[in-house]
Amino acid sequence: xxSFRYAxxxxxxxxxxxxxxxxxxxxxxxxxFFFVGSSFLVALNTRHVISVVEGELVVQAxxxxxxxxxxxxxxxxxLPHVTGVKGISSEEALELLKARLGNQxxxxxxxxxxxxxxxxxxxxxxxSSVAGVARELVAMQQVEDVVYAGKVAEKLARLSRFAExxxxxxxxxxxxxxxxxxxxxxxxxxxxxxxxxxxxLLVGAMPGFVSLPFMLLGVFWGFCGTLAASVVLGLxxxxxxxxxxxxxxxxxxxxxxxxxxxxxxxxxGTGITMSWxxxxxxxxxxxxxxxxxx
Amino acid sequence: MEIRxxxxxxxxxxxxxxxxxxxxxxxxxxxxxxxxxxxxGKTTLLRILNRELLPTRGQVxxxxxxxxxxxxxxxxxxxxxxxxxFQDYRLLExxxxxxxxxxxxxxxxxxxxxxxxxxxxxxxxxGMWRRRFLFPKELSGxxxxxVSIARSIANxxxxxxxxxxxxxxxxxTAGEIMQLLLSINASGTTLLMATHNRYLVDAYRQRVLELRxxxxxxxxxRGRYEVxxxx
Numbered sequence: 001x002x003s004f005r006y007a008x009x010x011x012x013x014x015x016x017x018x019x020x021x022x023x024x025x026x027x028x029x030x031x032x033f034f035f036v037g038s039s040f041l042v043a044l045n046t047r048h049v050i051s052v053v054e055g056e057l058v059v060q061a062x063x064x065x066x067x068x069x070x071x072x073x074x075x076x077x078x079l080p081h082v083t084g085v086k087g088i089s090s091e092e093a094l095e096l097l098k099a100r101l102g103n104q105x106x107x108x109x110x111x112x113x114x115x116x117x118x119x120x121x122x123x124x125x126x127x128s129s130v131a132g133v134a135r136e137l138v139a140m141q142q143v144e145d146v147v148y149a150g151k152v153a154e155k156l157a158r159l160s161r162f163a164e165x166x167x168x169x170x171x172x173x174x175x176x177x178x179x180x181x182x183x184x185x186x187x188x189x190x191x192x193x194x195x196x197x198x199x200x201l202l203v204g205a206m207p208g209f210v211s212l213p214f215m216l217l218g219v220f221w222g223f224c225g226t227l228a229a230s231v232v233l234g235l236x237x238x239x240x241x242x243x244x245x246x247x248x249x250x251x252x253x254x255x256x257x258x259x260x261x262x263x264x265x266x267x268x269g270t271g272i273t274m275s276w277x278x279x280x281x282x283x284x285x286x287x288x289x290x291x292x293x294x
Numbered sequence: 295m296e297i298r299x300x301x302x303x304x305x306x307x308x309x310x311x312x313x314x315x316x317x318x319x320x321x322x323x324x325x326x327x328x329x330x331x332x333x334x335g336k337t338t339l340l341r342i343l344n345r346e347l348l349p350t351r352g353q354v355x356x357x358x359x360x361x362x363x364x365x366x367x368x369x370x371x372x373x374x375x376x377x378x379x380f381q382d383y384r385l386l387e388x389x390x391x392x393x394x395x396x397x398x399x400x401x402x403x404x405x406x407x408x409x410x411x412x413x414x415x416x417x418x419x420x421g422m423w424r425r426r427f428l429f430p431k432e433l434s435g436x437x438x439x440x441v442s443i444a445r446s447i448a449n450x451x452x453x454x455x456x457x458x459x460x461x462x463x464x465x466x467t468a469g470e471i472m473q474l475l476l477s478i479n480a481s482g483t484t485l486l487m488a489t490h491n492r493y494l495v496d497a498y499r500q501r502v503l504e505l506r507x508x509x510x511x512x513x514x515x516r517g518r519y520e521v522x523x524x525x
Contacts, residue, residue, distance in 0.1 A: 013388065
């Protein structure tokens with residue numbers, strides 16, 4: 001406890017006495033985590049846009065003339081990956097056709113008896129599930145035919161897989177680059193204290209006692225930098241969403257209520273962990289060098 | 295702490311031999327002057343005893359510690375029992391004189407108050423109490439040296455290594471520091487002091503080890519700075 005109190009006091013001293021390097025570390029953390037957060041948002045939005053498009057995919061199953069619409073609906077709803085089922089009776093189908101034909105709807109009366117079959121519209125969770133659900137529907141006895149955009153679903157499924165890999169790759173690259181920049185900045189900050197670390201060890205201080213203030217310093221700047229990055233990113237993203245909504249309404253950017261609390265939490269958590277590890281590696285390296293007798 | 299060195303040689307690079315084949319035994323509580331010209335190996339010997347350097351050959355035993363085989367945590371424990379006054383002071387630039395001394399005590403687990411009280415006491419002993427809030431850059435060489443001495447004795451070390459502790463002091467202050475070192479030695483601390491100060495060695499006669507070209511050329515009880523012709 002005495003050591004921890006000492007470490008807190010010494011961390012405050014380090015902050016006061018190295019304003020220049022502290023500002024540099026703060027700015028580095030801010031910029032690094034702004035880009036990590038931006039990458040995360042790009043990844044989330046890519047996935048969101050694809051999932052919106054996937055949600056529009058529908059498998060249309062046309063029923064046998066005597067089929068029980070409710071029973072088919074129930075069976076279809078029980079299939080895996082199905083997110084919604086809508087039944088359309090033959091009468092409703094006729095009404096829809098009339099509505100679509102508009103002022104030429106009178107032509108429908110020439111058909112005499114309603115020739116349109118009842119159908120169910122099945123929505124699935126993702127594009128890659130479409131083919132499987134379509135096969136299950138075809139296999140049902142009361143279903144006569146199934147229509148779905150097979151090629152589109154296939155392309156969308158490929159795009160979705162690519163987006164998943166790309167998002168992960170983007171996040172890993174941004175995090176690694178961030179960690180590297182952060183490590184080097186903290187290393188430079190600690191290098192300016194190299195002599196101090198050496199003297200501390202020469203007079204008998206334990207490595208943990210020497211390193212704790214430097215690690216707390218890293219955590220402090222990690223917290224401040226990521227907090228500032230979260231706020232800046234949040235404000236910029238909000239204005240981007242507003243401007244996209246007014247100019248390109250067909251593009252729906254992700255804007256769920258708790259998004260920035262979660263993103264901020266993720267960034268601050270990652271920032272603190274990364275800063276702690278980078279400080280530990282950097283200070284440990286100096287301590288190892290200083291402890292090694294020549 | 296008792297010191298024993300057997301066949302200690304230290305070379306830097308291929309052709310610089312700082313110490314050569316040193317055999318030495320210093321009993322606990324001894325006061326030993328290390329004398330000799332610049333480059334004779336005095337500082338190297340002290341740095342080996344502070345475990346800043348490892349001998350190229352030979353064994354060094356200090357108390358219960360074999361300095362060749364110390365692990366990292368044991369090095370810290372060992373250094374807590376050893377005080378060292380560095381030739382270049384090595385004070386922590388960002389801390390006041392008081393904090394420089396208190397740091398050593400906090401590092402070994404003293405509370406802030408205990409550390410500051412004790413730091414004040416030892417700074418008073420070296421005549422630096424009035425300047426305790428000044429930073430190293432604001433102190434003269436002699437004052438920094440006195441803070442360095444205060445830091446080295448704050449912990450009541452069992453072994454005190456002093457590399458030219460009076461090098462930047464006027465004769466009167468040097469005499470006062472010498473009295474302080476003798477009183478520390480009288481309490482049982484083994485003390486090794488590298489010095490060029492002929493007056494002090496001759497005035498306060500103790501065991502003298504003279505080094506030349508890395509070898510011990512004289513080991514004399516109650517010796518003088520130069521070879522004592524009377525003996």
